[in-house]
Amino acid sequence: MRSWLFIEGDNPGKMAKAPMVGADAVVVDLTGIPSGPGAAPLLDEIAEWLRAHNDPLIAKKAFARWVRIKPLDAPLWREELLAVMGGSPEGVILPKATGSDQIRTLGSELYEIEQKLGIKHNSTKIIPQIGETARAALTLHELTGDRQPRLNGFMWNAQNVARGLGAKRTRCADGSWTDALSHVRAMTLILARSMGVMAIDTETGDPRNVERGAVDAGFARQDGFHGMVASHPKQVAAIHQAYSLSASEKAEAEAVIGLANSRSITEMLAEMEAGDESGQSSPAAEPAPTPSPTPLPGIRAIG
Secondary structure (H helix, E strand, O other): OOEEEEEEOOOHHHHHHHHHOOOOEEEEEOOOOOOOOOHHHHHHHHHHHHHHOOOOOOOOOOOEEEEEOOOOOOOOHHHHHHHHHHHOOOEEEEEEEOOHHHHHHHHHHHHHHHHHHOOOOOOOEEEEEEOOOHHHHHOHHHHHHOOOOOEOEEEOOHHHHHHHHOOOOOEOOOOOEOHHHHHHHHHHHHHHHHHOOEEEEOOOOOOOOHHHHHHHHHHHHHHOOOEEEEOOHHHHHHHHHHOOOOHHHHHHHHHHHHHHHHHHHHHHHHHHHHHHHOOOOOHHHOOOOOOOOOOOOOOOOOO
């Protein structure tokens, strides 16, 4: 999936417009919803939104439905997760993931919820946001030692990483990421590729900077990321444009397909020739037996 559009779960207007944007995935963000009794109506609305856009008769555009929950050190994250899981989202984004133990904890909670709500076992996937504390950034390689079945990818968030490190900036003067952020970005990609899951790049900080967004999306694709986060609908089009095939790439793909088809025919002819040389032919190619001639009435058969 190329584009991951994040929308605030406490903003009904954005939630209403999000399905029309055309993003490959829409992530409803719960992190800004205040905990407490007042959260219940909002969580119910989110669950209903998830249900509505899972119905092909209602949903006008197909997109993956994800939620970003609060960090696992938040007091009511389990209760809030249970409330929105009534809408059966495809997956959960785990922010501030500190290691595989937290991924395992979330996976266990999802197992209980799936059983309770009658959701297919292991159908809810997990993508952790990684490297958002100094210790987490140093121990990213340890995530390869405990591959969880629900793990669907890795994602990083530049603002959260900078905040966790106490950094006052995210980019250098030339627009490149600072050294610490470049490390987390590179490890996100390497981890995902080594484990065979998706690598999702962070969003461009300023959604109004369309030119910067297009450049970042191009770098994300060229560097090997499967997709990129968008915090504004305008960024989705730039991401899709960056991930579309160029004319030369289309020509190369067509050439590869043509070569594959050509090889298939060549191999089939070679197999037929090999069968002829060995005196064995395939059952389908074996000629039908010739019936014995039947003499015409009044004529004696010769021999």
